[in-house]
């Protein structure tokens with residue numbers, strides 16, 4: 032097993048020991064509680080609500096964990112000085128960053144898989160038909176998590192946890208709004224405004240592209256080409272950020 | 286062949302404030318450590334010891350100069366396979382047990398499962414932590430962390446072992462164990478480079494020492510050479526029934542005279558004047574109690590080099606008391 036794998040598995044072990052997966056209890060409680068509360072609605076509304084809520088909860092919890100672990104992933108190692116003995120080993124800084132990223136992605140993948148399983152069981156319990164579109168939505172949620180984790184990790188290589196959290200959250204929100212902002216700015220008179228929104232549009236990830244929850248909840252599929260393209264877009268974006276993180280980390284003194 | 290070669294190494298840390306000049310932590314350091322040597326890297330707080338070690342391990346980038354380890358530039362990833370490192374007051378992943386912790390470092394070093402299992406057992410008993418094998422590191426005491434850190438540095442049986450203040454935080458038994466461990470590593474042909482402020486440890490085990498102050502090497506060499514070259518051995522004479530006060534001859538030879546009732550302590554700067562002094566004591570009708578050559582220690586040298594002000598104050602207060 033390569034050095035990346037060793038680092039990644041240890042990071043995964045750390046999140047297990049830190050009891051990260053306890054969030055799943057919260058998730059299950061939330062989902063089941065809401066489903067019971069909403070039982071007064073008509074059957075179709077109820078079915079749509081459960082699917083909607085489930086996807087939203089999966090997305091929200093996944094992103095929160097990605098941000099909250101991601102922002103401290105690297106700078107915690109530096110602040111706690113645990114990095115000294117690791118970087119004194121035959122492992123390059125790039126591999127360390129990649130290992131940390133893979134470890135968190137593995138944690139998130141396991142978390143997401145369990146959430147998906149709980150979600151499917153809930154759907155089955157309430158006799159909600161399980162549409163293929165739900166899986167498409169979860170796939171793109173995972174891609175979004177890959178991007179958000181990369182953003183958090185990138186900031187974590189050079190700024191404090193608090194600052195990283197603010198920046199990552201900011202980009203996450205803007206990432207969901209850029210397309211809208213751009214169409215608003217297109218009608219605006221101000222050239223400066225237009226340029227600024229354009230810069231934001233090209234700099235921040237277009238996360239709305241990865242959001243197909245609304246249509247997925249009512250069973251509408253997206254084209255496989257769209258699914259592939261959107262996933263590719265997210266992965267390329269994450270890849271660019273990771274390269275940036277490696278470059279920054281390469282220059283650091285500990 | 287030299288395992289560590291440091292030439293004109295400089296490091297300045299950015300001050301973090303625009304306009305304020307950077308802080309120079311290393312200012313043209315030269316040093317070599319030969320294969321199979323135990324080298325003690327001595328210096329007061331803030332002298333630049335940790336900075337030097339971090340540069341050697343590639344944790345910090347030098348501003349200028351050159352550092353070679355095992356013939357390769359410092360920070361070379363593959364060379365680190367042959368180096369073991371213990372940082373000062375080490376911090377580790379505290380959610381791991383001692384066994385998992387060492388296993389993790391074994392894996393990072395590229396060891397196989399069988400080798401790791403064997404090494405972990407051996408090292409845990411070597412550093413006296415066999416009982417704590419399944420305990421999480423967050424439940425370790427400071428000295429236990431120091432010990433597990435040492436085991437971590439040795440897990441892959443490195444050729445060159447670099448330790449930053451390995452004795453800190455250890456009880457006397459632990460100190461002795463670490464000294465013995467270092468000696469046994471040397472006996473197996475390893476090179477050990479460690480920093481410390483504990484002069485006693487250095488005097489006992491080091492083949493060579495280097496004294497660094499304000500980022501520069503002030504002296505380096507064998508302990509006995511350093512001590513001999515910089516200090517003429519003094520001699521202490523204790524006699525009785527002598528009134529040293531007012532005796533110009535005694536004061537002209539002695540560096541220090543201490544009269545305590547009947548007894549008198551006379552310190553001579555070198556053994557050369559002993560005969561003349563003994564003659565004078567006899568002439569005055571005094572009785573000789575003892576003549577002790579005072580072996581200069583590394584501590585004297587350290588004080589002299591590291592804190593000339595402090596040692597002068599100390600000397601002044603002593604002379605003051607003598608008169």
Ligand SMILES: Nc1ncnc2c1ncn2[C@@H]1O[C@H](COP(=O)(O)OP(=O)(O)OP(=O)(O)O)[C@@H](O)[C@H]1O
Pocket residue numbers: 285298299308309310328329330331332333334335336337373482
């Ligand atoms: N990251 C840093 N930024 C700025 N200055 C630093 C940094 N690290 C060390 N220094 C400064 O460099 C000098 C040397 O520090 P270093 O840690 O190498 O000393 P040391 O010899 O190991 O001391 P000690 O015996 O106390 O461990 C100190 O004055 C310290 O303040």
Ligand SMILES: [Mg+2]
Pocket residue numbers: 334335336373449
């Ligand atoms: Mg130090």
